[in-house]
Amino acid sequence: MSVRPTLLVTGGAGFIGAAAAPELLRTYDVVALDNLHPQVHSTRDRPAALPEGVRLVTGDVTVASVWDHLLQDVAPDVVLHLAAETGTGQSLDEATRHASVNVVGTTQMLDAFGRAGAGPSRIVLTSSRAVYGEGAWIDADGSTTYPGQRGDTMLTEGEWDFPGLRPTAMDARSVAPLPVSVYGATKLAQEQLLGVWGRALGVEVAVLRLQNVYGPGQSLTNPYTGIMSLFCRMAMGGRSIPLFEDGRVRRDFVLIDDVVDAVVAAVTAQEVAAAPLDIGSGETQTIGAAADLIARRYGAPAPHVTGQFRHGDVRHAWAETAPATAALGWRPRFSLEEGVERLARWIDAQPGVTAA
Template identity: 35%
Template sequence: MKKILITGGAGFIGSHLADELLAHGYQVRALDGLSPQVHGPEGRRPDYLNRDVELMVGDVCDREALDRALEGVDAVYHFAAAVGVGQSMYEVAHYTRVNNLGTAVLMEALIARPVERLVIASSMSLYGEGLYKTPHGEVREGGERSLDQLRRADWELRDTDGAVLRPVPTPESKSPALASIYALSKYDQERMALITGRAYQIPTVALRFFNAYGPRQALSNPYTGVLAIFASRLLNDSPPKIFEDGLQQRDFVSVYDVARACRLALETPEAAGEVFNVGSGQPQTVRAIAQRLARVMGKEHIEPEILGKYRVGDIRHCFADITRARRLLGYEPQVRLDDGMAELAEWLADQSAEDRVAQASAELSARGLTV
């Protein structure tokens, strides 16, 4: 059996990938620092982590810990990262250390101990704004909205004539537009892995994850995925807080589909050296997602709170064009949003969460990171 290392393997996506790999006959080892922000102050092995996963607790920036974790390993998934757009704008050193330096230390370890395949977790955040069409049908990349426009609560992107641009699916060919320290660090992780892989003949694949959702998200982490943040508020009978007008569009993809895409990236020879979007290909407004989550949780009486504010680092619209993943990986999303949300609600029924959203919002506001 092939032995696979997942850095960050005790986390949300990493643990689901471990289940997927184990079900297909792989051995799995996880290296995870068990960050208190994600796993709580106890720093213990999460109950949801499959008992067949060999967990090694260690810092991804620690070369000795990485060398131990790489012993006897055939392939590596690099998922270890600090996650969160807003927090990255003031904990700059922390995000740069974990994401950029951590990846650099891993690359040096892999130069000394090459593997058959490296799969790197990248992010849709590196696109910044997605792709758009003008009223005349011209496809163009979205630019930045001015602070003056945002202060007027004029949220949509416009062309030079003032006409609203229409969002369309974003392919991998779109140029990066790095709007946050988090986005910059994810792009750095992706490029570092691909450059090193090419130079040292380590077949490398980068997967740009869109908004993954499902059981096991860290509900008390106010910088995690938007659905987990909304769930935390609803579990405490508080309204989800939504920036701008709530009509910004995102791509919500089941963690089970993400895990399957990750396995396909390992098993598909043609994937080496490529970058793939991993999403559902279906846009949803953030407001509609909040309302749908409240409904499946039996809390439809709690309407989201529309803040009418802009958060520095946020973008308006971005959802995935998954044509390349379909063609080269054979990837096809299998979990319908209604089914995925119903399962999420079932899991949430047995969960509790410490609502830290107000604290996180206050931190952003105190630093002038909301407009």
């Protein structure tokens, strides 16, 4: 009888890990390492969304002894590294926490593989579009420029865009990563650490830079992630959705189903791309358009512009997905309209869900 390979998923009880588990279990014995942080999990109980076939180990990726104990009886063939603190705005006030989990948690994992004398043949990292910061823009002459971070003075005066420039898609082949948030900086550090370690030891490293992931199963209690679910809960309660800046911020909202397809493809592919791959919906929307769609779904009042802003938020972000299609045979399947309807139906069915 053949022995199934083992997949270790850090942060495996979270949104993406639980959603991807059913597909991953088709090929792997799946072990999930997760600290069940209360910001994401309302209780310390095993999440109902995590399939029974997944072995859950409760522990913190930043603690060396957790890794040593785990690797005494788990020898992962592949690692899916999802564990991370993800709040862009929160990271500015809790930089140590984000650096500890995202950076030190990654180095603790790598050191533990060294102490165990064995490591995986592949690590798949879910990174973030936040590594690009404001990304690349095009000037009047058609040249690429990097305007950098929007400062306090610019934002306070309501200068949302960079005058004379137009934004471009986020594409790892041509756009340099220049984070403008602590979170983005820690995700870029994860990419670089894994790249250096993997090249030195002959371990494949696949990096997926995710755009704004949303959909059924996302935490309804985490105030720092899930703007789409927050908008749904506001509209459910008959509230007008508030829009930061001028409501014309562009985002690439990618449904969890499409992200799961990309993650599974990266874990199971015969070969993985050396360069990071950008994962998005294949379309770009303004925040205002997404909020309008949700308001109409719930019969809520039209969204309204507040002029508020948040440091670390970028003006525009969307992915060029062609390289991911070429490398993984993956392509996004769901439009924003389809995704919003799937999310709204799921939220409506949750027991005890409250309007925001």
